[in-house]
Amino acid sequence: MRIKKLLIYICAFTLTVYNVSVSAGSDLEGNWGVGKNIGSTHAFGLKRRERRLDRKLKRLIKRYSLTGNPLKNRTTPVPDINSPIAQLGMELFFSKTLGGDEDSACVTCHHPALGGGDNLSLPIGVEADEPDWLGLGRTNAGVDHKISGSPIPRNAPTTFNIIAWDQFMFHDGRVESLDKTPGNNGVGVLGIRTPDSGAIDKADLSAGENLVQAQARFPVTSPEEMKGFEHSEYSNQATREMLADRLKKDEEWVGKFEIVFDDKTITEQKVSFAIGEYERSQVFIETPWKQYIEGDKDALSVSAKKGAVLFFQPLNKGGADCASCHSGDFFTDESFHNLAMPQIGSGKGDGEHGSKDFGRARETRKESDMFAFRTPSLINVEVTGPWSHAGAYTSLEAVIKHHLNTADAIENYDFDQLAQDDISHQGLMFVNTKEALDASSFDMKKRNLNDNKVEYLVDFLKSLTDPCTKDLACLNQWIPDPDPFDYNYPDWD
Numbered sequence: 001m002r003i004k005k006l007l008i009y010i011c012a013f014t015l016t017v018y019n020v021s022v023s024a025g026s027d028l029e030g031n032w033g034v035g036k037n038i039g040s041t042h043a044f045g046l047k048r049r050e051r052r053l054d055r056k057l058k059r060l061i062k063r064y065s066l067t068g069n070p071l072k073n074r075t076t077p078v079p080d081i082n083s084p085i086a087q088l089g090m091e092l093f094f095s096k097t098l099g100g101d102e103d104s105a106c107v108t109c110h111h112p113a114l115g116g117g118d119n120l121s122l123p124i125g126v127e128a129d130e131p132d133w134l135g136l137g138r139t140n141a142g143v144d145h146k147i148s149g150s151p152i153p154r155n156a157p158t159t160f161n162i163i164a165w166d167q168f169m170f171h172d173g174r175v176e177s178l179d180k181t182p183g184n185n186g187v188g189v190l191g192i193r194t195p196d197s198g199a200i201d202k203a204d205l206s207a208g209e210n211l212v213q214a215q216a217r218f219p220v221t222s223p224e225e226m227k228g229f230e231h232s233e234y235s236n237q238a239t240r241e242m243l244a245d246r247l248k249k250d251e252e253w254v255g256k257f258e259i260v261f262d263d264k265t266i267t268e269q270k271v272s273f274a275i276g277e278y279e280r281s282q283v284f285i286e287t288p289w290k291q292y293i294e295g296d297k298d299a300l301s302v303s304a305k306k307g308a309v310l311f312f313q314p315l316n317k318g319g320a321d322c323a324s325c326h327s328g329d330f331f332t333d334e335s336f337h338n339l340a341m342p343q344i345g346s347g348k349g350d351g352e353h354g355s356k357d358f359g360r361a362r363e364t365r366k367e368s369d370m371f372a373f374r375t376p377s378l379i380n381v382e383v384t385g386p387w388s389h390a391g392a393y394t395s396l397e398a399v400i401k402h403h404l405n406t407a408d409a410i411e412n413y414d415f416d417q418l419a420q421d422d423i424s425h426q427g428l429m430f431v432n433t434k435e436a437l438d439a440s441s442f443d444m445k446k447r448n449l450n451d452n453k454v455e456y457l458v459d460f461l462k463s464l465t466d467p468c469t470k471d472l473a474c475l476n477q478w479i480p481d482p483d484p485f486d487y488n489y490p491d492w493d
């Protein structure tokens with residue numbers, strides 16, 4: 001191994017004029033910045049190595065037909081945030097009127113200034129101690145309905161770039177396009193399946209226009225997220241209609257709907273459509289990675305370039321093969337995999353203690369889908385933490401290390417990383433997660449990467465951040481003025 005590496009170095013230094021193809025290993029070892037003889041020769045060597053890295057990346061970008069733009073070939077246009085429909089959607093998204101007891105809104109768990117999420121491992125919806133407080137510090141010590149702590153079992157995914165999904169919504173894909181046409185955001189002749197469909201292959205005739213509208217009809221029906229516990233006799237549809245009736249009684253809302261729809265009637269369909277158009281306007285894709293592919297070779301640091309090579313290079317070429325699941329320009333195969341991410345929190349009621357979450361298998365009932373969750377997109381991943389389906393990891397480094405050696409990561413899982421108090425069922429985490437690790441569906445090969453390489457991967461993931469997502473002045477278009485909610489604005493850098 002040592003001899004092979006030495007040979008590669010000799011080749012690299014003597015044959016640089018030729019386009020030598022080497023394994024990912026050679027360019028990714030060591031720290032280029034530290035050398036005993038820093039001078040022009042050394043600087044020249046560094047530049048040469050960086051150019052070789054660029055060539056290697058160019059080949060990988062070509063092999064995977066990457067453009068840097070997750071919205072290329074979209075058939076459905078992106079709504080403009082300044083359009084009347086998106087503006088109405090924004091007001092609804094930020095309004096607690098859609099909470100059964102008027103104490104929770106969509107934005108409670110999906111604020112643009114919090115990465116389109118809530119900065120919490122596990123969200124807190126209804127009955128919060130301070131309903132207008134978002135993010136860390138949102139608590140629910142109340143014991144009214146035995147939901148103090150973390151009653152919601154999964155991490156709130158970002159609403160950013162939600163228009164780029166074509167197949168599934170939710171970690172378990174329970175809202176599903178039956179067409180799955182690329183570039184369509186779920187639109188098609190077969191329709192969209194939802195939890196209201198009754199069967200896995202049946203369309204919900206009220207799902208609406210696209211996956212995002214179909215999804216927006218469900219949070220209002222969840223007691224812990226928005227509905228509360230005072231209206232348990234209402235079915236999903238009755239809940240939506242009760243909320244539309246509530247809006248109808250308010251002259252101000254009636255006026256707002258009339259401006260957009262040219263018609264005074266307010267229906268639950270119009271409500272979810274408007275919310276969806278607001279969410280679909282949240283496109284944040286102007287990343288350094290995109291600039292790099294478009295020709296700006298200085299858009300990425302050397303470390304991020306090394307990370308990119310690792311990310312795309314297959315295992316047998318010394319890479320980390322992340323792109324086999326996080327594939328394409330949106331960095332997801334829109335498919336489900338069991339990675340045995342730590343199962344913290346209350347779980348979905350599965351298993352003997354009710355504290356497990358069987359993931360995709362809850363929908364398909366297939367052994368091969370046990371504990372499997374949808375592959376997340378990695379665009380803007382830097383700002384969408386905590387990470388994994390239950391928000392168990394609070395650093396990118398830790399969630400990457402989980403991928404590399406899962407058994408080790410679970411065994412050494414550190415509960416202290418959770419900034420949030422009162423995460424329930426911590427004692428059952430090891431048992432529950434071990435079951436996922438031992439399941440036949442477990443889908444992660446061990447990868448031997450040293451800490452330097454993990455750092456390169458982190459730097460590459462950070463190059464997938466659109467700077468707008470960290471800039472309140474830029475995000476302001478998606479936030480009403482004044483913002484009716486309070487939160488600690490994260491210190492991203």
Ligand code: HEC
Nearest residue numbers: 105106109123124125154155156157169170171216219225
């Ligand atoms: C109390 C927190 C909470 C509230 C309030 C809430 N959500 Fe969510 N949202 C979540 C969680 C948790 C998930 C993931 C649930 C799952 O996958 O099982 C989610 C999932 C989503 C998704 C799917 C994202 C994806 O990548 O698949 C969208 C879109 C979304 N919510 C939009 C909304 C809208 C619109 C509203 C208001 C009508 C809303 N949310 C209210 C917590 C919340």
Ligand code: HEC
Nearest residue numbers: 320321322325337339341373374375376387388389403443
């Ligand atoms: C076998 C498929 C697969 C491979 C290979 C893979 N991932 Fe993942 N990744 C997933 C899935 C699935 C999840 C979500 C799992 C969960 O939450 O239970 C995930 C989660 C993540 C997350 C957290 C994202 C979030 O929003 O919570 C990051 C970051 C990530 N992966 C990076 C990587 C990197 C870097 C590599 C290469 C070392 C990699 N992944 C390889 C499937 C994969």
